[in-house]
Amino acid sequence: MTRERGLATRLLMLRRFSTAFAALCLSATPAQAALTRAEQAMVRTIDAEQARTTSMLERWVDQNSGTMNVAGVRAVRDLVDPEFKVLGFTTEWIDMKAAGRAGHLVARHNGSKASKRLLLIAHLDTVFEPDSPFQRWERQGDMARGPGGGDDKGGIAVIVAALRAMKAAGTLDRANITVFLTGDEEDSGNPITIARRDLIAEGKKADAALDFEDLAQDDGQNGPVDLGSIARRSAGSWTVKVTGRSAHSSGIGNPGVGYGAIYELARILDTFRRELPDDKLTYNVGLIGGGQSADLDEGRIRLQATGKTNIVAATAVARGDLRAISQEQIERTRAKMRAIVAQSLPGAKAEISFDEDGYPPMPPTAGNRALLGRLNAVNRDMGLAEMTELDPAKRGAGDISFVAADVDGLVGLGPGSVGSHTPNEAVNVPSIFKQAKRAAILMSRLAAEPRSGR
Template identity: 60%
Template sequence: MPSNSLIYVSLLVSAMLPHAAQARLSPAESRMVETVRSEQDRSIALLERLVNVNSGTMNLAGVEKVGQMMRAELEPLGFDVRWVPMAAVGRAGHIVAIHKGDGKGKRLLLIGHLDTVFEQHSPFQTFVRKGDKAEGPGAGDDKGGMVVMLAALRAMQAAGTLKAADIEIVLTGDEEDAGSPVETARAALVEAGKRADVALDFEGLVRDGGRDMGSIARRSSYSWTITATGRTGHSSLIFTPQYGDGAANELARIVTAFRQELPEPNLTFNVGLIAAGANASIEADGARASASGKTNIIPAIAIARGDFRTLTNDQTLRVRQKMEAIVARHAPGTDAKIEFEEGYPSMAPTAGNRAVLASLNGVNRDLGLPEMPELDPLKRGAGDISFVAGDVDGLAGLGPYSTGDHAPGEAVDLPSISTQAQRAAILMSRLSREPRK
């Protein structure tokens, strides 16, 4: 067994480790850490106020009210804030806020969103704290992310590093259900991406096996609709040369071929809704279908809706072409077409994105926190940062850790707000001092 003196030395070294980590921070960075920690109650109180305002995507007044609340937080930090209305696409609008620094360092784009998936009819409406967790609509996605962003910016202001930083913030009002056409709905974000050198997305942190992960990639999300048609008649004539296979069997052929021929790494595809019969239709919202028919009638129409997700734009093009080829083969006596809808592009893993994660891991090292490995992109969904990924290096997942997102009971881990804000404040301060390429 070890001697008492060895035990004492071991305990002493362990106690000194956090101080050794803090010693690697500059005085300004230490001030940021202290500010974030001391203002944690303020951050939680703001989160409660934001969560208790319903801002489901289609609650346009609620989304705008949350935008007003964010304006009130950003203007005292020196941001020029404007509201970009989105009535043209049937949505509320976006917040665009610009902080002019000294023009010498990298220009940062911070991304978040004002809306949630919980509309006014949802029974889940209220912030409820439960110890180190808090439940509420958008508590993690993405009101918690906006709170992290603000906590980091306040810490930068307190430490004097915000003054020289060139930062643009875009908080979209329809991230959960983008307006159409998407070119209009995301114009402000795309323009901001072209001006930036680094993009930081404040949606939620992902943990894998209890470990904080770095998100350098996000997959795309595209929806599709297949409409198959066939010759209708008495069921006893199915599969004859005169009547062919019928619309339902044509659709079944297509869906089966997708399952057999499409699989490849980083691709997922899903059939979410099917209707077939003598008559069939899908409602305008794309979420409900109706059909009528009889067992002794060959179906004249069959409709399916689904989605697919890819890691790169090249993969998106390749998968679309394969789907189109499968649809075009046609069973006897049938026809079919596939239509693709607007969606979210991919954020491919790039060397530039890995460099931003390396910078964040430098912050982790100096804070005495574990390194954040790259997250498998299959483990997170699509997001707004993908719209600028072709123009600027970026990193996703700077918001807090949460569980149960998009469902009643969504809960944010409150201590992660502080940790993420410390990371973000130091990362942004360091990046804003790096010379532009």
């Protein structure tokens, strides 16, 4: 089955089950005796404001905010900013011109000094630039197609709906919440030390981090099954460059000539394939070329090569990515890759380099798992199924990883969606409200707890 057919099939399944599933969630939620009065009030507020929330999200989606569209990202900021101010948040725009990007919107609510500090993470940008034909919101029953409807304007809609419910129920008053909306999650600015400097600083102050990217789901017998996400893998790049002895092809393999750059690069990559496998580790080759010349462009995403069939290749280049679940796994794998590269065939010499501007890993920890336990307590009280852990190999890298070394976190508090990063991207609209209820109750309970001395 092609990717397009697979996405279409899942979209059809979500449409088929979303109405019944949403009705079940909405009818079960308010009646749960396990919810406090304030929590029941939050549920009612979110239900009452469904039309408002949906209309708000539609306006955001219709404003292009591709990462490189600096004006567009700022325009979405201007739409989002008042939603926080009306709730008593102070907002700040952190300009990221120094990193070649628009900037980040930060909204802060100061409650009781003794209460836990929560960091909410989402992003303003999408992968769809102004030249993309995919630009507008289109409602199709319970599903709505649109750039960023799920990733991640839908996540921001969940945040706003949850905070409005907390305000109405009075649980926002004592809460210490910082909302950090990056403007370059889909294509981070450079250097990364500047682009993520302020997010890292907020993570050091927080007691819990909640990431509002797409809800993780599996296809169940009766429709999508919600999963909890407590880990994300890293995302980093590597480059292998090889030089060989240029000579007439009739001498290939002879002692004075050797095997040339392309054979050596092929040896390296195939050895990676055979010798690097490890749990949760992936290593992809995304760009390759070789010949008499092989030149990468400045952005290292294009390669121009020249050569002839009767000349032994003088140079070869390959670039790829490396995704791991822990820093230890990254270092161990890099050491293996360096050792493989060093065992060059006669007549060739290779070197490998690793980019240092990637995304770090968010390994599964006891603290993250405890947060999922807190979310599952909310699920039980709402009459929803408990969420098992998502395999982190099924999820890409994300901004929460930059704070993972300093604070416990949860991923995937945004809405359910399909087709992320494709023109088939569609958000399950009822899931926005379900996720907002989960988030509002979870944040209210966490905010009622004292800090542990951090």
